[in-house]
Amino acid sequence: MPISVFHMGDRNAKTRFQFRLETNGYRQFIMNNKSLAEIVKIYEDGKDNV
Numbered sequence: 001m002p003i004s005v006f007h008m009g010d011r012n013a014k015t016r017f018q019f020r021l022e023t024n025g026y027r028q029f030i031m032n033n034k035s036l037a038e039i040v041k042i043y044e045d046g047k048d049n050v
Contacts, residue, residue, distance in 0.1 A: 003021070003022045003023075004020070004021050004023075005019070005020045006018070006019045006020075007019070014032075014034070015032060015036070017030075017032075018030040022046070025045075025046045026043065026044065026046050027046070028041070028042070028044075030042075
């Protein structure tokens with residue numbers, strides 16, 4: 001299945017914000033702090049289970 005990814009990073013290739021989804025499948029939202037530790041992660045399996 002096709003997968004879409006949107007992320008924002010800085011010049012040191014550190015991703016701070018990610019949104020990933022698979023058509024008719026999962027969705028995932030992740031926010032990281034400046035040390036790349038996850039501070040928020042939301043995962044939905046495509047069946048409305050978060």
